[in-house]
Amino acid sequence: MLVLGFTARSGFVGAQDGPPPGVRPPAALVSISAEKLTLPNGLEVILHQDKSLPRVTINIWYRVGPVNQPEGRSGFAHLFEHLMFEGSKHVGHQFDHLLEAAGATNVNGTTSWDRTNFFETVPSEYLELGLWLESDRMGFLLDAVNQERLDVQRQVVLNERRQSYENAPYGASYLTLMNAVFPVGHPFHDGAIGSERDVKRATLPDVDQFFKAFYSPSNATLTLAGDFDAQRAKALIGRYFGPLQGQAPLPRPSPPCSLVEEPGCRKDFPVRLPPPQALTVRESVSLPQVAVAWVTPAAFSDADLALDVATAILADGKTSRLYRALVTEARVASSVTAWLDSTATDSMFQASAVGTAGGDPGKLEKLLQRELDRLRKEGPTEVEVARAKHKLLLSTLSDLQNLNGSGGDSGRAGTLQRLNHYLGSPAHLQTWLTRMGNISSSEIHTTLQKYLGPEHRVLVRTLPNAPNQTPPAAKGAAQ
Amino acid sequence: MRARIATTLSAVALLLAPSCAPVKSAKSPSQKPPSTSTSAPKDPAAWRLEIPTPGIKSSLSFPTPRLQTLENGLRLYSLPTQASTLSLSVVIRHDVQILPNDKPGLAALTARMLTEGTTLHPDLKLAEAIEALGTDFAVDTGRDGTTLSIEALPADLDAALALLAEVAIKPAFSGKTFDRVRAQWVDNVRESLQDPRSLSSIIGFEALLGKGLGAPVHGYPEALLHYTVKDIVRCHSAVYLPGNASLNVVGDFDPTTLTKLVQKHFGGWRKQADSPRPLLPTLPAATGTRVLLLDRPGSPQSAIFVAHQLPARGAPGYPERELLVTAFGGLFTSRLNQNLRENKAYTYGAFGNYLATRHFGALAISTSVETKFTADAVREIVREVSDLGLPTTPRPLVSDEVDRARADIVHSLVEHLGHTNRIAADLVQLFVHDLPLDQLAKLAAEIQAIPLDALRHAATEFITPKTLTIAIVGDAASIRPGLKALGYPVEDVQKLGDGESPQTAPM
Numbered sequence: 003m004l005v006l007g008f009t010a011r012s013g014f015v016g017a018q019d020g021p022p023p024g025v026r027p028p029a030a031l032v033s034i035s036a037e038k039l040t041l042p043n044g045l046e047v048i049l050h051q052d053k054s055l056p057r058v059t060i061n062i063w064y065r066v067g068p069v070n071q072p073e074g075r076s077g078f079a080h081l082f083e084h085l086m087f088e089g090s091k092h093v094g095h096q097f098d099h100l101l102e103a104a105g106a107t108n109v110n111g112t113t114s115w116d117r118t119n120f121f122e123t124v125p126s127e128y129l130e131l132g133l134w135l136e137s138d139r140m141g142f143l144l145d146a147v148n149q150e151r152l153d154v155q156r157q158v159v160l161n162e163r164r165q166s167y168e169n170a171p172y173g174a175s176y177l178t179l180m181n182a183v184f185p186v187g188h189p190f191h192d193g194a195i196g197s198e199r200d201v202k203r204a205t206l207p208d209v210d211q212f213f214k215a216f217y218s219p220s221n222a223t224l225t226l227a228g229d230f231d232a233q234r235a236k237a238l239i240g241r242y243f244g245p246l247q248g249q250a251p252l253p254r255p256s257p258p259c260s261l262v263e264e265p266g267c268r269k270d271f272p273v274r275l276p277p278p279q280a281l282t283v284r285e286s287v288s289l290p291q292v293a294v295a296w297v298t299p300a301a302f303s304d305a306d307l308a309l310d311v312a313t314a315i316l317a318d319g320k321t322s323r324l325y326r327a328l329v330t331e332a333r334v335a336s337s338v339t340a341w342l343d344s345t346a347t348d349s350m351f352q353a354s355a356v357g358t359a360g361g362d363p364g365k366l367e368k369l370l371q372r373e374l375d376r377l378r379k380e381g382p383t384e385v386e387v388a389r390a391k392h393k394l395l396l397s398t399l400s401d402l403q404n405l406n407g408s409g410g411d412s413g414r415a416g417t418l419q420r421l422n423h424y425l426g427s428p429a430h431l432q433t434w435l436t437r438m439g440n441i442s443s444s445e446i447h448t449t450l451q452k453y454l455g456p457e458h459r460v461l462v463r464t465l466p467n468a469p470n471q472t473p474p475a476a477k478g479a480a481q
Numbered sequence: 482m483r484a485r486i487a488t489t490l491s492a493v494a495l496l497l498a499p500s501c502a503p504v505k506s507a508k509s510p511s512q513k514p515p516s517t518s519t520s521a522p523k524d525p526a527a528w529r530l531e532i533p534t535p536g537i538k539s540s541l542s543f544p545t546p547r548l549q550t551l552e553n554g555l556r557l558y559s560l561p562t563q564a565s566t567l568s569l570s571v572v573i574r575h576d577v578q579i580l581p582n583d584k585p586g587l588a589a590l591t592a593r594m595l596t597e598g599t600t601l602h603p604d605l606k607l608a609e610a611i612e613a614l615g616t617d618f619a620v621d622t623g624r625d626g627t628t629l630s631i632e633a634l635p636a637d638l639d640a641a642l643a644l645l646a647e648v649a650i651k652p653a654f655s656g657k658t659f660d661r662v663r664a665q666w667v668d669n670v671r672e673s674l675q676d677p678r679s680l681s682s683i684i685g686f687e688a689l690l691g692k693g694l695g696a697p698v699h700g701y702p703e704a705l706l707h708y709t710v711k712d713i714v715r716c717h718s719a720v721y722l723p724g725n726a727s728l729n730v731v732g733d734f735d736p737t738t739l740t741k742l743v744q745k746h747f748g749g750w751r752k753q754a755d756s757p758r759p760l761l762p763t764l765p766a767a768t769g770t771r772v773l774l775l776d777r778p779g780s781p782q783s784a785i786f787v788a789h790q791l792p793a794r795g796a797p798g799y800p801e802r803e804l805l806v807t808a809f810g811g812l813f814t815s816r817l818n819q820n821l822r823e824n825k826a827y828t829y830g831a832f833g834n835y836l837a838t839r840h841f842g843a844l845a846i847s848t849s850v851e852t853k854f855t856a857d858a859v860r861e862i863v864r865e866v867s868d869l870g871l872p873t874t875p876r877p878l879v880s881d882e883v884d885r886a887r888a889d890i891v892h893s894l895v896e897h898l899g900h901t902n903r904i905a906a907d908l909v910q911l912f913v914h915d916l917p918l919d920q921l922a923k924l925a926a927e928i929q930a931i932p933l934d935a936l937r938h939a940a941t942e943f944i945t946p947k948t949l950t951i952a953i954v955g956d957a958a959s960i961r962p963g964l965k966a967l968g969y970p971v972e973d974v975q976k977l978g979d980g981e982s983p984q985t986a987p988m
Contacts, residue, residue: 130534389612
């Protein structure tokens with residue numbers, strides 16, 4: 003079966019009048035064959051066959067995340083994700099043991115702002131085992147969760163918080179930035195990991211309510227990618243997932259009309275903008291860092307796609323704006339990054355630079371802002387846009403070699419899920435890539451001017467603690 | 482996300498922290514259903530208690546790459562696939578001769594300089610040329626060698642090979658650029674030393690392997706500042722030679738065209754003169770268990786790194802050691818992680834890997850635990866390792882845990898075939914460790930064939946309890962009393978091996 007086929011559809015070029023000199027346009031786009039169906043109980047099923055290796059990925063997305071957490075329960079969606087591995091009624095506490103014995107790889111779950119996913123890749127002969135395991139926790143989790151397992155996973159999550167943020171360089175700064183971008187009252191406040199206080203407050207009744215509200219087949223999409231027989235897979239999915247009780251559908255992201263013109267599509271992407279802020283955090287680091295962030299429109303909106311290209315223009319490779327200006331020319335930074343965390347509602351665009359030993363953090367901050375302002379005011383060049391889009395195409399092609407990505411939101415299974423989640427159908431890969439290919443430098447310029455201005459900019463500077471001094475409290479930090 | 486380890490065969494990437502090992506084999510899961518209460522109401526879904534039986538077992542097959550050797554000694558490993566992107570890499574096997582005691586980090590800094598301009602594409606021209614192909618160089622120096630990798634569209638094979646050859650053979654090594662890159666490199670190393678987990682592994686390897694082999698691959702910041710562009714040129718001249726190198730190409734290409742293009746771009750690489758094999762440094766003898774403690778005041782967690790010497794990659798018994806360590810600490814359900822995470826909740830994850838290089842090996846265990854449980858966690862890790870190695874252990878390895886490790890190793894090898902980058906990484910190993918072309922199939926078969934008794938014997942042969950190196954980065958005032966109570970001498974670490982003062986600012 004053809005898995006990745008080059009098509010003769012629109013090219014991935016930068017400008018209408020051809021590529022700029024020195025940057026040759028990529029020749030082709032990619033397609034992934036996929037079939038989508040919906041069970042009577044509301045479970046969506048996406049099937050993508052590829053028999054080149056005897057393995058199959060099972061990847062389930064639930065349309066729930068921190069955005070759905072009750073007040074005072076930050077981190078709960080993520081804590082719940084951990085509990086999904088703690089056993090279910092008919093499986094017992096042997097989920098990981100059975101999968102590892104079968105030769106499963108990439109077994110994990112992740113929690114993002116508006117979705118939680120679970121996935122594993124198994125040898126083809128163990129497809130039924132995987133479906134049995136996933137269906138049992140979708141239908142019968144509460145029979146196995148108890149106070150002891152909740153207590154253990156609560157401690158594990160608090161250790162995850164320590165390892166990833168409290169005891170990691172720039173981790174506290176990141177949480178500070180996020181809480182300034184998403185202030186108190188915003189569902190993303192305290193991040194997907196949550197505050198220590200809220201994680202400690204989670205109770206078994208919370209688990210019960212959350213499961214009943216969100217872990218229903220009608221709020222989930224199951225994707226199979228890899229080596230399986232479609233008819234048999236459908237029969238097995240019907241056997242294991244069909245009897246599970248669905249419920250009234252919950253609201254789901256509406257696709258942008260510019261990509262998917264259908265009833266219910268969105269033309270407007272309002273965001274909750276924070277006031278401008280500049281905060282200072284002291285950490286146990288030797289190099290200063292400056293991070294700047296803005297709230298930006300939803301995933302796959304025109305602005306989101308344009309900003310995705312902008313991240314590559316800013317910080318991907320030695321030719322990028324921030325690398326050239328801050329690392330190569332001024333030598334005030336040792337590394338630079340720019341990235342976009344896109345969600346169904348409020349996304350976050352971030353750029354940051356780590357300074358040099360003994361360097362002036364003030365100069366680092368000034369130059370970072372100068373380059374960001376310059377790009378916003380002048381816009382990118384045609385060469386920059388073409389180069390960035392070429393990189394995005396190659397990295398997408400490379401990623402799509404994988405049956406599934408390590409976070410379950412990339413590779414073929416993860417990409418189909420992402421497209422289905424945000425655009426309503428896995429068939430929009432071409433739509434998305436074609437749109438990306440047509441983004442112009444003027445469109446990026448307009449987007450930058452609209453969303454990356456100083457009036458809603460949040461900045462966090464990280465300064466090293468002096469050795470052997472009592473650490474001062476973070477100034478202005480939201481925590 | 483739950484803590485997981487990556488499974489990769491890419492052991493060239495033996496940097497500051499060990500890369501973890503691979504994988505293996507299929508055994509049916511236990512067919513016993515979970516126990517249920519007989520007094521519970523009848524469950525209409527009781528049919529779900531039956532664990533599905535697997536279908537017809539897939540046959541596992543591993544493709545054999547092609548090996549060609551150019552006249553100048555360069556080895557070309559290639560494997561055509563239908564993938565829509567190409568993975569290409571040049572590997573330089575540099576052994577220990579350029580990781581001398583007085584110049585740790587020189588090999589890595591030399592590799593970093595390769596991508597800063599060539600004689601044909603000086604400075605930024607090189608970046609513009611490679612990025613115009615939508616790609617960039619990835620440079621990875623480990624304890625056994627350096628790998629320069631790129632991805633490319635199949636149509637760009639010629640251009641990609643040309644640029645890869647340029648950076649390997651004709652780097653510009655401009656003095657002005659070197660000053661900037663060295664400063665940046667030093668800051669990048671300093672940045673990595675901010676991470677308590679990296680620090681604990683550096684301290685642990687220094688103690689385990691001694692000054693020469695135990696020095697961090699990326700070097701020490703203060704020492705790196707004294708390296709000159711002459712050091713870089715000398716290093717490049719000594720080892721960037723076709724007889725020390727392999728070229729790996731995986732993806733959609735025409736074999737005849739590839740051969741011609743490789744000859745065109747790499748055929749002119751000058752042949753090296755034979756040089757004597759370097760003498761290997763002597764590893765320090767393992768004595769009693771040591772605890773090394775670096776104070777990081779106010780740390781909410783302690784980063785713990787525990788290491789034990791094992792034989793090098795090429796020593797007899799490699800598959801047994803790989804299986805042993807994977808069963809012990811390579812999986813989520815391994816006894817190490819089950820104990821420290823799932824039972825005691827001390828940590829987000831605890832894993833052990835077999836770091837297998839050409840000149841040494843190590844069982845390397847890493848975890849971060851809540852500060853108040855530091856001594857408890859160390860005690861449990863020591864107990865787990867001891868129980869593995871004692872001839873009269875009360876908890877010998879059992880078939881279920883070993884079979885999970887077999888399945889993981891073998892099926893991870895199969896999964897490597899799903900991406901050209903992972904296949905290329907496996908080809909790197911063939912060259913670095915002088916492995917046969919059918920290595921993947923051979924390793925999979927060997928792992929599946931190891932009897933449980935032989936593995937238990939290997940555990941007692943390779944693991945000697947009471948010879949552990951334990952490095953901890955954490956809040957010394959809080960954790961020292963508990964560590965002392967364990968009965969081990971606690972050595973305070975003030976400086977890294979080369980006199981470097983690590984970052985110990987309070988939290």
